[in-house]
Amino acid sequence: MNFLSYLISGISLGSVYALIALGYTMVYGIAKMLNFAHGDVIMIGGFVMFTAVSSAGTSPLVAIVCGIIVCTVLGVVIEKVAYKPLRNATPLAVLITAIGVSYLLQNAALLIFGSAAQSFPVLIEVPDWEITEGLTVTGVTLVTICVTIVIMIALMLFMRYTKPGAAMQAVAEDRGAAQLMGVSVNSTISLTFAIGSALAAVASLLLCSAYPQISPYTGAMPGIKAFVAAVFGGIGSIPGAMIGGILLGVIENLSKAYISSQLSDAIVFGVLILVLLIKPTGILGRKMAEKV
Amino acid sequence: MAMLEIRDLEVNYGAINAIKKISFDVNEGEVIALIGANGAGKTTTLHTITGLHKARAGSVMFMGKDIIKLPPHKIVQMGMAHVPEGRRIFQQLSVYKNLTLGAFTRKDKKGVEESLARVYERFPRLEERKRQIAGTLSGGEQQMLAMGRALMSDPKIILMDEPSMGLSPLLVEEVFRIIRDIKAGGTTVLLVEQNAKKALEIADRAYVLETGRITLRGNAKELMNDDSVKKAYLGE
Ligand SMILES: Nc1ncnc2c1ncn2[C@@H]1O[C@H](COP(=O)(O)OP(=O)(O)O)[C@@H](O)[C@H]1O
Ligand SMILES: [Mg+2]
Numbered sequence: 001m002n003f004l005s006y007l008i009s010g011i012s013l014g015s016v017y018a019l020i021a022l023g024y025t026m027v028y029g030i031a032k033m034l035n036f037a038h039g040d041v042i043m044i045g046g047f048v049m050f051t052a053v054s055s056a057g058t059s060p061l062v063a064i065v066c067g068i069i070v071c072t073v074l075g076v077v078i079e080k081v082a083y084k085p086l087r088n089a090t091p092l093a094v095l096i097t098a099i100g101v102s103y104l105l106q107n108a109a110l111l112i113f114g115s116a117a118q119s120f121p122v123l124i125e126v127p128d129w130e131i132t133e134g135l136t137v138t139g140v141t142l143v144t145i146c147v148t149i150v151i152m153i154a155l156m157l158f159m160r161y162t163k164p165g166a167a168m169q170a171v172a173e174d175r176g177a178a179q180l181m182g183v184s185v186n187s188t189i190s191l192t193f194a195i196g197s198a199l200a201a202v203a204s205l206l207l208c209s210a211y212p213q214i215s216p217y218t219g220a221m222p223g224i225k226a227f228v229a230a231v232f233g234g235i236g237s238i239p240g241a242m243i244g245g246i247l248l249g250v251i252e253n254l255s256k257a258y259i260s261s262q263l264s265d266a267i268v269f270g271v272l273i274l275v276l277l278i279k280p281t282g283i284l285g286r287k288m289a290e291k292v
Numbered sequence: 293m294a295m296l297e298i299r300d301l302e303v304n305y306g307a308i309n310a311i312k313k314i315s316f317d318v319n320e321g322e323v324i325a326l327i328g329a330n331g332a333g334k335t336t337t338l339h340t341i342t343g344l345h346k347a348r349a350g351s352v353m354f355m356g357k358d359i360i361k362l363p364p365h366k367i368v369q370m371g372m373a374h375v376p377e378g379r380r381i382f383q384q385l386s387v388y389k390n391l392t393l394g395a396f397t398r399k400d401k402k403g404v405e406e407s408l409a410r411v412y413e414r415f416p417r418l419e420e421r422k423r424q425i426a427g428t429l430s431g432g433e434q435q436m437l438a439m440g441r442a443l444m445s446d447p448k449i450i451l452m453d454e455p456s457m458g459l460s461p462l463l464v465e466e467v468f469r470i471i472r473d474i475k476a477g478g479t480t481v482l483l484v485e486q487n488a489k490k491a492l493e494i495a496d497r498a499y500v501l502e503t504g505r506i507t508l509r510g511n512a513k514e515l516m517n518d519d520s521v522k523k524a525y526l527g528e
Contacts, residue, residue, distance in 0.1 A: 169384070177380040179363070182368035183396055
């Protein structure tokens with residue numbers, strides 16, 4: 001029974017990684033850049049929800065909607081202001097800019113909210129579920145897994161059956177050819193950042209509900225783990241990010257439970273290195289040919 | 293007024309001047325051939341017309357409008373299709389998805405369905421393989437897909453960059469038969485080819501591009517009999 005409960009909470013943690021990893025992987029696949037500020041968008045989303053409930057006294061639903069809207073707009077603005085002018089710059093310049101944006105967001109949060117962690121309000125009020133004697137799943141875990149499943153299915157359907165989804169796949173594969181189909185690269189990249197950042201807001205809700213704390217550094221570690229998950233699954237691949245995220249969460253949780261909670265991160269990175277040695281493009285990744 | 297008017301077009305790659313003040317016209321209903329050796333600047337010219345590469349100077353008028361500053365998607369929306377060099381179909385997507393992407397800017401669902409039916413009629417192989425991932429098609433099929441995809445936008449003009457490149461003689465014949473067909477359907481064609489003989493055979497008029505300059509122009513049949521063209525491009 002214990003194993004099952006560790007597994008379920010691992011899947012739940014992995015779901016959060018997967019949601020964050022989707023942002024990394026979609027931006028990488030379509031805009032061909034690593035958005036290292038992605039983790040900090042999560043943190044901003046958390047603070048927006050925190051402030052909405054704690055200071056403005058809104059209902060949880062309003063707070064969640066505010067968080068999603070702010071993150072979505074923030075992601076699009078970051079792209080427009082910081083990354084778009086560097087569309088043709090070297091990858092290194094873009095990477096450094098992304099790290100700069102990450103620090104900017106962290107420092108802005110430090111300035112406004114201070115460095116101490118504050119307790120995150122209860123936004124998800126769902127009763128625990130006792131599956132059998134001794135196996136209880138918390139409401140937050142349940143919500144996390146369900147929300148993630150719904151989002152993943154919706155995203156798959158969006159990519160497969162809508163025009164913007166087709167545009168995103170086309171731009172990911174060959175930006176020039178996509179333009180010749182009449183696809184606007186700028187709008188497609190904006191949309192990618194919007195979706196990735198909205199997912200980050202959802203991830204932030206789930207993360208801060210599972211570990212009810214918020215500080216300017218809240219997004220950093222999950223951001224890095226989710227990036228690892230995206231690489232693990234094959235960066236650029238949407239199903240890869242989903243599988244990578246969930247596997248990472250499960251491995252992390254099981255190592256914590258059965259091996260050592262100090263070593264769990266080391267084990268996670270060890271597995272990543274092993275996977276990359278065997279398959280350098282990640283589990284579902286494929287080589288990408290860069291074209292003009 | 294010509295459908296497409298290129299005036300004093302200059303294009304650079306960094307400091308390198310790839311296109312040096314070229315001017316030419318494409319009239320409605322014509323097939324125009326742009327021929328020239330490898331590296332002459334044919335692809336660059338087409339890329340600049342559809343906005344993939346920005347010009348340094350000059351103008352490109354399409355149906356009376358200067359499009360030189362427009363982004364590619366706006367130009368495509370106006371009725372220009374471009375079959376790029378090397379086909380550049382979306383290898384990881386299905387044949388059907390590739391074709392629907394060709395109609396990306398169109399809002400008339402009914403018209404898109406008609407175009408799809410016509411493309412399938414013209415290229416039965418594409419219909420047979422519509423669920424297949426495009427990257428698994430043979431070279432000839434990929435070229436058909438690239439052409440079918442361009443036709444899906446129901447364009448007024450199609451720019452084709454070396455559609456016969458790398459194909460067997462039989463398929464080359466097929467490609468040129470389709471270009472004739474497209475012209476017969478009333479669509480204007482700007483054809484870039486290294487296969488000058490074939491291109492001149494189906495073109496109305498032609499331009500010869502040499503290291504970024506247009507050195508010869510005229511009626512395609514006349515150019516076929518021009519001594520310098522014969523020597524340099526027809527291998528006679
Ligand atoms: N991306 C590029 N960067 C620098 N130079 C280029 C680039 N593309 C083409 N060129 C140069 O521009 C010239 C014209 O090339 P291109 O238009 O491809 O010729 P063609 O299609 O007639 O073979 C060539 O000298 C080529 O080396
Ligand atoms: Mg060329």
